[in-house]
Amino acid sequence: xxxxxxxxxxxxxxxxxxxxxxxxxxxxxxxxxxxxxxxxxxxxxxxxxxxxxxxxxxxxxxxxxxxxx
Amino acid sequence: xxxxxxxxxxxxxxxxxxxxxxxxxxxxxxxxxxxxxxxxxxxxxxxxxxxxxxxxxxxxxxxxxxxxxxxxxxxxxxxxxxxxxxxxxxxxxxxxxxxxxxxxxxxxxxxxxxxxxxxxxxxxxxxxxxxxxxxxxxxxxxxxxxxxxxxxxxxxxxxxxxxxxxxxxxxxxxxxxxxxxxxxxxxxxxxx
Numbered sequence: 001x002x003x004x005x006x007x008x009x010x011x012x013x014x015x016x017x018x019x020x021x022x023x024x025x026x027x028x029x030x031x032x033x034x035x036x037x038x039x040x041x042x043x044x045x046x047x048x049x050x051x052x053x054x055x056x057x058x059x060x061x062x063x064x065x066x067x068x069x
Numbered sequence: 070x071x072x073x074x075x076x077x078x079x080x081x082x083x084x085x086x087x088x089x090x091x092x093x094x095x096x097x098x099x100x101x102x103x104x105x106x107x108x109x110x111x112x113x114x115x116x117x118x119x120x121x122x123x124x125x126x127x128x129x130x131x132x133x134x135x136x137x138x139x140x141x142x143x144x145x146x147x148x149x150x151x152x153x154x155x156x157x158x159x160x161x162x163x164x165x166x167x168x169x170x171x172x173x174x175x176x177x178x179x180x181x182x183x184x185x186x187x188x189x190x191x192x193x194x195x196x197x198x199x200x201x202x203x204x205x206x207x208x209x210x211x212x213x214x215x216x217x218x219x220x221x222x223x224x225x226x227x228x229x230x231x232x233x234x235x236x237x238x239x240x241x242x243x244x245x246x247x248x249x250x251x252x253x254x255x256x257x258x259x260x261x
Binding site for chain 2: 016017018019034035036037038039041042045069
């Protein structure tokens with residue numbers, strides 16, 4: 001599995017586990033889903049987990065930090 | 070000669086009477102002390118073991134003195150026990166509250182932790198193919214590990230419900246370690 005890229009520091013909460021992905025040029029939610037889940041069709045899981053910053057699953061920006069559920 | 074004998078008998082009688090005079094109060098004091106110790110026994114043993122052991126030793130010493138007929142010593146020994154029992158009760162109550170609070174924190178945090186792992190395991194369970202570095206056998210192993218951790222959580226909760234907070238907290242630590250292992254295998258890390 002890939003290494004974890006973390007967002008800006010938040011107060012420590014050692015009871016939760018998470019994984020983040022920083023969007024790079026060429027990324028799509030399908031490619032990201034393929035990377036973390038092995039299945040690109042599961043991209044909607046990532047979209048739903050990031051509705052606070054994503055309005056459209058086809059519109060992601062370089063530098064965005066997406067939570068991978 | 071006869072007069073001396075009478076004096077000796079009278080002196081002995083007085084001595085016995087004096088000793089016997091202390092017996093009743095000593096017995097009453099021992100009974101009260103025993104009741105005080107019994108009253109703090111359960112929590113004292115669980116949460117203030119060392120202090121309770123000393124308290125019980127003091128009671129047993131006073132009882133021994135009673136058995137040997139040393140009523141004054143028995144009375145003195147039993148006299149301070151009720152106050153010491155109160156000290157043990159307070160120490161036990163404080164420790165119980167401390168452990169209970171620690172357990173509550175663990176108990177609140179573990180479900181959050183496990184929820185994140187379950188979410189990922191469920192998603193991977195839906196995947197037609199698995200990501201690099203993970204095969205079905207490994208995924209099945211991680212799911213079994215998750216189920217085992219959840220089983221341990223139930224056992225920890227039972228221990229806490231019966232007042233064994235130390236055991237529950239220890240189990241919480243094991244669960245957390247197991248969950249960290251699963252998370253690491255999935256590429257997840259503790260929230261920052």
